[in-house]
Amino acid sequence: MSTRDTAAEKWPDVIRPYGDTTGDGMVQVSFTLPIPHDKRAEGAALQLAAKMGLAPAMLVHAKAMGPHFTFFVVYGSVTHLVDLREVVVIEREFPLLSAKEVNAEIKKRLHRKLVVVGACIGTDAHTVGIDAILNIKGFAGEKGLEYYREIKVVNCGAQVLVPELVARARAEEADAVLVSQVVTQKDAHIHNTMTMSAAFREAYPAGRVPLLVVGGPRFEQGSAGRLGIDRIFGKGTTPGEVASYLVHAMTQAGTQAGTQTGAQTRATTKEHRR
């Protein structure tokens, strides 16, 4: 078996889940089947487990939930192997900076404050995400963007209409627009984000669109291009990561912003990604 070198340790390329012994492949799953609890239901659960690649599978718990449903817990060894060589990881494309470094970098590159406009758009009223990133209070022990001396934060709050957001971004001459989308029922987060990015492209000349950043727990990694935005942040994102990204993206754009070609380049890459 070939191996790979990570730091000092050597890891095999092919692995299986670990229960209590290397290579045992043990996993646990729980699920509900829409049938009453009886012997047939238990057989059905084991059939599903087998189809999921659990062999042998142990039905360790089965419980009726009312007359129409049964809940199961199954332990078993999966027959599947995981090939680490086929795993693709999207690495963070920017260095993580401290608040001090972020401020210094903005000062040096932009010679003014970086303006960030944030909102929850559409019907979404869940401001937890945007507040965690923007409010001084912050998240996970990190202070929010309001705390950064060189960042001007405009938090528009919840249920902001897209045209309002565009108008506010223009009025504030926003460098970046942060949008939070928590509600995902009927793909509201996707529709809202696409509406938003389309509105910004319409309202701004090509290449002048502020950075469009969307945060939410249920966005697909790598879908930013398809949604017409610059960056997606997922669950557990801290304000420091967002600030570092903004600095990275702005200073990159900033070095180009002076020249018309630079702005066009950015617009082209955006087009290309879509």
Add this chain to the structure above:
Amino acid sequence: MSAAKPKLELDPVLIRKARALARKAGAPVVKIARTHTTVSVERAVLRLAGLSGADHDRLPWVNHLVDAVRDEVGLEHGVATPVFDAIRRGAAPDLLTLAQKSAAGSISFRLPEGRDLVAAKSLALRSVRPGMARIDRNRATRDRMIKRHGDPRQRPWIYLIVATGDIYEDIPQAQTAAREGADVIAVIRSTGQSLLDYVPEGATREGYAGTYATQENFRLMRAALDEVSKELGRYIRLVNYASGLCMPEIATLAGLERLDMMLNDSMYGILFRDINPIRTFVDQRFSRQIHARAGIIINTGEDNYLTTADAVEAAHTVTVSQLMNEYFAKEAGLQDWQLGLGHAFEINPDLPDSFRMELAHAMLARQLFPNAPLKWMPPTKHMTGDVFRGYLLDGFFNLVGAMTGQGILLVGMMTEAVVTPFLSDRDLALQNVRYVLNAAGGLAEDFHPPRDGFIQTRARRVLSEAVELLERIVNDTGQSGAPLLEAIGDGTFGLMKRPAGAGKGLDGVVRRAPGYDNPATTLLEGGAGT
């Protein structure tokens, strides 16, 4: 409820002072509420008079009629006088026809004078009476059904949420939840509804993260729960939301359709939805008067302070909000048993002594409001997606609820912040609650935190911080003459600055003229109904 001897040695002088400060902060706001009306209050009057339905664009007739009156004669005198004057003059045989004709622009309204005025007001009062009588009858029906089927056997009552967006999906889910042990069913509202300036009509099958609050949805769900109450031998209560721009109308519909509890917070809409403060306080007072009349238990929203702020540092803001909610509620006629004052288990579980602090906070609320049911809300902010850890946290949350005699316990889901709960998540959650209540329900009897120990000290500190904050609020003088409004405008509550002259729904606020008449308010404030 817990009439037993108090477990925390709190300074009674300080408690009295806290209430006096809440009164001082609240009274000027009540004065503003008594001198203004809103489009939604006026629409609620028409709903009580029996006007319902909507045009082909689904805009309710109550909106049409209030808008028409406002355009022609203004709302300063209330909608009732010009509307019933028009009926008296024979402009239309009934309110529905009047609304339809006025939408077509074929009605002209006037402010009657002299004998016409007296007659219009008297007709208005007579027309609103049947609606009020229906609310009274519903209250009596509820009392009778509780007598027949019984209340839940245990305290706290078990409160579960359904939220599919489709009322016809909600119904079987709610019935299943009741069969599995839920005592109280809340139908979460579609997330956009709080900012709609009208109440949608009819049975609805599409909502975002919840189901629209409509009169027909209320009726359907109440009927379904009546059926299951009978089956289970236990009265299952139904909850919805009297909040947002249509708070007074939704409260009215709740009374008309025998809902049992309504979420109704004094400042939530202002702080978290950016609804204009005056609009909120005017709407809230009317909606609470309706709730008082209808025998509805209100649930306040203090949990929200803790999800946006730190649950340790902001613990006292919960106490302040509870005191304000209590003041406004009692002023509107609600009684202690109707005050489901909120609080939540939201302290970061990684902090040392987090559970002890939760206990201290929960006991403080219990002792400050000994006769209120109190609504205990589960962890959401520190639910990480690690469902196993989440299940344990919910167990500890349930334990605090059991140990401190909470009245209403919102069941926490281990999949909070992950997915909308699976059927199995709900079943596991109820199993968790049942285990804890069964195993430790009587612990309240044994548990007495030692004098000047950690819990007593923590509770005293939170109370004194609450008093300090209330003092800061009442000393916040400015041009509005209402320190609470100034404080809300300065961002005293969290970082959210909400000036009295801004926010959504401001254009629906009208200062009352000296001749203002509201027959619903007359009946609500006059006491006896018929």
